Amino acid sequence: MSVGIVGYGAYVPRFRITSREIARVWGQDPKTMQEGLLIEEKSVPDIDEDTITISIEASKNAFLRAGIRPKEIGAVYIGSESHPYAVKPSGTVVAEALGIGPEVSVVDTEFACRAGTTSMFICCGLVKAGYINYGLAIGADTSQGMPGDALEYSAAAGGAAFIIGGKNVIATIDGWFSFVTDTADFWRRDGQEYPRHAARFTGEPSYFRHVMEACKGLMGKTGLKPSDFSYAVFHTPNGKFPLKAGKSLGFTGEQLKDNLLVSKIGNTYSGASPLVLSCVLDKAKPGEKIMVTSYGSGAGSDSFCLTVTEDIKSKQDKARKTMDYVADREEIDYARYVRLRGKIKQ
């Protein structure tokens, strides 16, 4: 039985704040910040948007493409590090609003920016084992960055949803490899408003080690090599990391270019590699292979590969595409940004 993606959908809030504007407020050099991170601007959620609303809008697009009934979904897993409630699952609201269940398995997952792809992995396993016909896996975040911290240039909002099943798949999921260690590069303690990070330590021993090992593990397991893939999707904490990791592994600029979605919307955390994947699926052709590698601080990576099927052609135009959301933008200044993000204490 070939398991894969039956439908997918993206959602990105429409407000944007530029790196130039953030640098202006903190007296930093905008060129240095922009070129250092390869982020021109990032998405900002409206005051009435959160991980739940983003998950629902992305899932509505996934249902339009999948063409299945909500009651056929047997599992809903939402990966995020910004669930609106500390105790009360986001998945309950998402399932109820979409008409899924009540006979359904629902749980919120958390593994920094990796929880979205891990939710996909769990759904794949349940479909393959025959426990469910379809599972809805979502990666979404409205991530937080402390004012003045480097994270403020990247921490953004958005998400993507995938319906995983065994029939009429638009892309088969052909292999999977995960790599996890105890590496504290970025964390947020319980009750704290903002995360902390270990600055440059987030690079070599953290992002690069886990991403590279997961990719090498996947290629070793499947016998595939970089030239077999049309696209290589990575977690995008900024624009530089995915390009550097991809090139070290032997991928070309052409295979990696979609990762630069981050330069237009910022780092959407659990939504990051899922959104680049949705962007690739919007234009992928039958027969093309895609490699996806997520990264979550703490730390771990999932790497998996897909092969696009003929069925994708009839699905791509059934819902709004990722770049439609990227193009629908309204620029805001820092004052409006702090108001929308609740950074003004009243």
Added chain:
Amino acid sequence: MHTSSVPLYWRLQKSKYGLFGTKCLSCNTHFYPPKPLCSECRRKGRVVEHQFSGKGKILTFTIIRTAPEGFEKQAPYAIGIIELDEGAKIAGQIVGPFERLATGKRVRPVFRKIYEDSDDGIIHYGMKFVIDGKS
């Protein structure tokens, strides 16, 4: 701070999350919020549940600048009366830039937070509307 009844929110959840109303099979009149009885056909009516697509057009709108309790942080925001494609009329927030607003414009539904019962209370979700297309 504005607070509300959790059981009331729970009871209205289905109609607010999924735009579930009713329709009369005898005269094809649609109702939102749901009505158990058709006001046209009275006892001859046959009323059943109906899920609205949420697509429709703006009949009228206004900008709320002095918001009621619980909505202050969202102000200014637009509220409109939407005529749904099935004929029922519904009042709701219209998100997006005010310059896109005009009577007669097509809208589609979007799922958003409606308001929050304080920082430690429940979050109320439901449908708002957004102008359809890039107009």
